[in-house]
Amino acid sequence: MSNSIEEVLSHFLYSQELADVKFIVGKNKKVFYAHKLVLSIVSSFWEKQFYSENWECDDRLGVSEIVVDDIECETFAHFLEYAYKKEIELSAGMITKIYFVAEKYEMDDLRQYCISEFKRSLDETNYIAYYEFGKQIGVEEYTEYAKRYIENNSDLIFENRDCFKSLSVDTIKMVLGLKKLMAKEIDIFQALVGWAKEKKATEYKDNEGVTLKTLLQDFLPNIRLDLMDFKDLKIVKETGLFPVQQLFNHSINLIQKYKIKICPLTRAGPQLEHLKVLLLAAARRGQSRLDHLQDTIKSNGIQYVTIINLSSATPTFEFINQYDVVVLRGRNGAGMINPNILGDHLARFVEGGKGLVVIAINTLINSDNYRIKGRIVDDEFIPLAIGERIHESSRNLGDVLIPEHPIMEDVESFKTKEYAHLIGTQNINGGKLIAKWTNGYPLITEKNKKEGFGTVVCLNFHPMSTKITDDCGKAWLHDTDGDKIISNSVAYVGMRYYNYFY
Structure with a gap:
């Protein structure tokens, strides 16, 4: 039975046999041998490089030496693996790195593969990386997909405080601006407080002028106190982030409410x-x-x-x-x-x-x-x-x-x-x-x-x-x-x- 082209080529992955190009990669200057014909087939960039009139071999054996100092060794190894095998196993953290290799080397198939893998692996631990990835590559379809995921899974997302702590200010504004968040308002508030405490402890540790309130001043107007019950308002009061009179007024409003359907506790309404x-x-x-x-x-x-x-x-x-x-x-x-x-x-x-x-x-x-x-x-x-x-x-x-x-x-x-x-x-x-x-x-x-x-x-x-x-x-x-x-x-x-x- 004849082998597929991928099976044949996989034999030559990382091999010096018949290699006609040598890459010196990363800070450690790790050597990777490859074959111009294979890379030219999968990459328009390398096809233009290898077969241009100005391309010259660097040694008498016809092996070209190329320095790649802007890509990590592990990432470059995955790039070669895809070039020779047309398949690759990636962690969510590696997908964005490989995507930008695909962009640099003009590999449409690898670019689409990365996008599909990112979409498939989306969960409450990496949704922000996916959103920011979509923004970075300028593909609105994928940023919107991430937004929908956030809306539909916001209860899990706001419970995952460690992940929330790493968000940028712009990303938090995006999340709070979504119309339908299924998370309870107290969970949203506590996630924001956890984010501010992390910022204070790391970026503003020695700056006494920066407080939790100053860090959260752009976000507190988005907190819906009317969606909290007495127990939640007590938690808010203990942080000192809202005036006592404002919390008191909300407590009075709670006492006056008597219809169950007046006040749903998620921004998305009854679920x-x-x-x-x-x-x-x-x-x-x-x-x-x-x-x-x-x-x-x-x-x-x-x-x-x-x-x-x-x-x-x-x-x-x-x-x-x-x-x-x-x-x-x-x-x-x-x-x-x-x-x-x-x-x-x-x-x-x-x-x-x-x-x-x-x-x-x-x-x-x-x-x-x-x-x-x-x-x-x-x-x-x-x-x-x-x-x-x-x-x-x-x-x-x-x-x-x-x-x-x-x-x-x-x-x-x-x-x-x-x-x-x-x-x-x-x-x-x-x-x-x-x-x-x-x-x-x-x-x-x-x-x-x-x-x-x-x-x-x-x-x-x-x-x-x-x-x-x-x-x-x-x-x-x-x-x-x-x-x-x-x-x-x-x-x-x-x-x-x-x-x-x-």
């Missing part, structure tokens, strides 16, 4: 697609109905919904705690294996500040065989008491007691096909009643048991719509807004976990 939701359900009639509920949860932009069938497994607390929101749905005829253990896990989950949405039907039914138990019930986390399941002819959305509540956003109607299927109790365990059925029973309730705990919402209706089962009278009509009630509830308790104010 529902990043919520991780766990649907825990005891199912009897197949996967299709669970898939339907999963699709309903996703209807407002949520992307990550994992389903666990409680009829066959009880997840550990550690598994549950990976998620931001749990949606709990029991099922008549297919009970939970360990309702007490699960109830204890869910109590710990809510105590950790995370959100729970309870579908009351067959979850709070007064039956030992099917209902949830444990601390989540015993300690009254859920804003609806255990009760009997009833069917009622009144099947419409009734009074909405808190019409401005985020769960009611874009909800104009809600109606079941033939009858209301609900837990017949008026006891909401000290919770808040958001909306009722037309017969007066609770339809939507919420409760935050204690400051620092997560929010629990209880939906007192059957989660199926006529889109999945048109032969069931308890299903809600799919052209009404049951999907919005369910998806809004998940978003509400989830975004509360991400420090939304209300």
Whole structure:
């Protein structure tokens, strides 16, 4: 079998055999032998040099000697490796050096290879090098690509304080000027403070006239104090970088806020697609109905919904705690294996500040065989008491007691096909009643048991719509807004976990 041209040429890489050019490279004057024909094929620069009328050999054997003092030995070795093998393994730090060799020696293939490698290797540790690389070579496509990466990964970027410390002033201004940053504002602020401390300790160590405040004076107006909570403002106060009166005014504004959707905590606004939701359900009639509920949860932009069938497994607390929101749905005829253990896990989950949405039907039914138990019930986390399941002819959305509540956003109607299927109790365990059925029973309730705990919402209706089962009278009509009630509830308790104010 014949070898490829690259395989043949690789035999001559760094070899003196048949070599007709000798490079003296770098400060150490390391010698590299090469072949004019090979370099002329890959480089327009060397083709013009070697075959011009003025080119002369330096010794009687016809070997030309060339001094290269502006390229490091390792970089030059990689250049030759690409010339002979057409492949190369580069670290992110080496890519820019090789790129400029490609520019100098007029090697379009190597230039494109470097750009592709840089794009492929982009992460939160080298995004700035990539951005500055794009600026340096004047390729706007790649600087814009880096900007988009910064916007989409800014939470990781601002957490990587060591990388942030090395940024130039112009680059920081670029980052702060981006319209959509998903990082929390307190993380942005602390990254800036870390940058200024590094500058002070290294570049201005002996200059008492340079303070953190003078180093940050161009950046502090970009800090959004209105996107911080009380804990964040306390951290800001301790730095002394903002007037106390200004921080006090923001604290008063926080006290006056009461709507969750007024103040998102990222500059990009609500990031529902990043919520991780766990649907825990005891199912009897197949996967299709669970898939339907999963699709309903996703209807407002949520992307990550994992389903666990409680009829066959009880997840550990550690598994549950990976998620931001749990949606709990029991099922008549297919009970939970360990309702007490699960109830204890869910109590710990809510105590950790995370959100729970309870579908009351067959979850709070007064039956030992099917209902949830444990601390989540015993300690009254859920804003609806255990009760009997009833069917009622009144099947419409009734009074909405808190019409401005985020769960009611874009909800104009809600109606079941033939009858209301609900837990017949008026006891909401000290919770808040958001909306009722037309017969007066609770339809939507919420409760935050204690400051620092997560929010629990209880939906007192059957989660199926006529889109999945048109032969069931308890299903809600799919052209009404049951999907919005369910998806809004998940978003509400989830975004509360991400420090939304209300």
